Amino acid sequence: xxxxxxxxxxxxxxxxxxxxxxxxxxxxxxxxxxxxxxxxxxxxxxxxxxxxxxxxxxxxxxxxxxxxxxxxxxxxxxxxxxxxxxxxxxxxxxxxxxxxxxxxxxxxxxxxxxxxxxxxxxxxxxxxxxxxxxxxxxxxxxxxxxxxxxxxxxxxxxxxxxxxxxxxxxxxxxxxxxxxxxxxxxxxxxxxxxxxxxxxxxxxxxxxxxxxxxxxxxxxxxxxxxxxxxxxxxxxxxxxxxxxxxxxxxxxxxxxxxxxxxxxxxxxxxxxxxxxxxxxxxxxxxxxxxxxxxxxxxxxxxxxxxxxxxxxxxxxxxxxxxxxxxxxxxxxxxxxxxxxxxxxxxxxxxxxxxxxxxxxxxxxxxxxxxxxxxxxxxxxxxxxxxxxxxxxxxxxxxxxxxx
Numbered sequence: 001x002x003x004x005x006x007x008x009x010x011x012x013x014x015x016x017x018x019x020x021x022x023x024x025x026x027x028x029x030x031x032x033x034x035x036x037x038x039x040x041x042x043x044x045x046x047x048x049x050x051x052x053x054x055x056x057x058x059x060x061x062x063x064x065x066x067x068x069x070x071x072x073x074x075x076x077x078x079x080x081x082x083x084x085x086x087x088x089x090x091x092x093x094x095x096x097x098x099x100x101x102x103x104x105x106x107x108x109x110x111x112x113x114x115x116x117x118x119x120x121x122x123x124x125x126x127x128x129x130x131x132x133x134x135x136x137x138x139x140x141x142x143x144x145x146x147x148x149x150x151x152x153x154x155x156x157x158x159x160x161x162x163x164x165x166x167x168x169x170x171x172x173x174x175x176x177x178x179x180x181x182x183x184x185x186x187x188x189x190x191x192x193x194x195x196x197x198x199x200x201x202x203x204x205x206x207x208x209x210x211x212x213x214x215x216x217x218x219x220x221x222x223x224x225x226x227x228x229x230x231x232x233x234x235x236x237x238x239x240x241x242x243x244x245x246x247x248x249x250x251x252x253x254x255x256x257x258x259x260x261x262x263x264x265x266x267x268x269x270x271x272x273x274x275x276x277x278x279x280x281x282x283x284x285x286x287x288x289x290x291x292x293x294x295x296x297x298x299x300x301x302x303x304x305x306x307x308x309x310x311x312x313x314x315x316x317x318x319x320x321x322x323x324x325x326x327x328x329x330x331x332x333x334x335x336x337x338x339x340x341x342x343x344x345x346x347x348x349x350x351x352x353x354x355x356x357x358x359x360x361x362x363x364x365x366x367x368x369x370x371x372x373x374x375x376x377x378x379x380x381x382x383x384x385x386x387x388x389x390x391x392x393x394x395x396x397x398x399x400x401x402x403x
Contacts, residue, residue: 034387036063323370
């Protein structure tokens with residue numbers, strides 16, 4: 001197959017944890033790599049983000065990223081829709097100039113979907129979409145998020161017009177049907193994890209390399225610095241713990257960049273308020289390849305998000321033999337097996353989060369048991385399986401379009 005993938009607002013090659021970069025970027029990079037390895041041709045079109053961006057970045061011999069002009073490089077995500085027409089025009093021109101042909105379009109996120117629908121009409125080929133997050137869902141969690149009517153109107157339109165919708169879990173399928181009153185051609189394709197890259201390393205050596213104490217209990221969390229990620233809930237939970245010389249706890253948060261300054265200031269103020277200056281450390285964005293060392297150095301992984309469609313970072317932690325604590329929301333209910341691989345806390349409840357943190361931090365045998373179970377659970381997920389499931393969706397959609 002020749003597959004045109006659209007990731008309008010973010011590039012799969014962006015540094016993870018930076019603004020607008022996270023699980024979606026990992027998903028696109030890994031899926032495209034697998035599709036290319038299986039012999040399919042994959043072109044991922046995204047907007048230029050930096051004047052240093054090359055026109056093309058090769059993922060493998062059959063998969064590549066193509067950067068196109070889409071207006072102001074410094075534009076914030078919530079305003080990027082203003083340049084969709086420019087990006088679409090440049091994409092059509094590129095296809096015409098290169099005399100390219102595709103079998104289908106696979107869009108990721110709602111803005112990409114708008115582009116995908118326009119290109120689908122021009123090329124007369126099927127359009128499949130994964131939303132990753134949805135406006136009505138983010139509104140429902142009411143977590144300092146302000147999703148526009150424009151976004152939601154376009155999501156509703158895309159649900160009606162697209163040839164198929166791909167979601168990561170049964171929970172997300174139910175959520176889409178509940179909030180958007182549609183079950184139009186919904187397919188479930190779970191993301192995966194690189195089980196070779198993400199596996200436990202020696203904890204002592206990992207801490208030595210990172211300059212971390214061998215006796216401190218290390219909590220780790222990974223994600224963009226945004227209100228919906230719930231780091232304020234985690235810091236509040238930490239403030240309830242009886243931290244002492246005998247019970248030394250440190251929280252490391254990976255993610256964030258210069259564009260996350262407002263949220264970083266808000267969270268720093270909160271940790272100062274609770275007297276946690278020495279216990280909470282913001283490390284900024286790191287290379288994805290370095291993440292296994294941090295996971296191996298940690299005792300517990302925490303993902304306090306008010307909402308996650310899946311939670312790839314939690315799955316990567318599981319693959320590294322870490323117990324995971326997360327709220328019982330969205331796809332996290334699939335990633336974390338309550339009482340087996342970790343705990344599912346009450347959403348946005350620091351008291352509930354603190355309760356499970358205390359259980360795991362004070363019980364090493366339980367941490368180790370959950371860690372073993374986590375790795376076994378993660379082994380059910382792979383990018384190879386994920387790509388095979390996605391190919392099946394593509395083939396099913398193409399066969400229906402031929403009827």
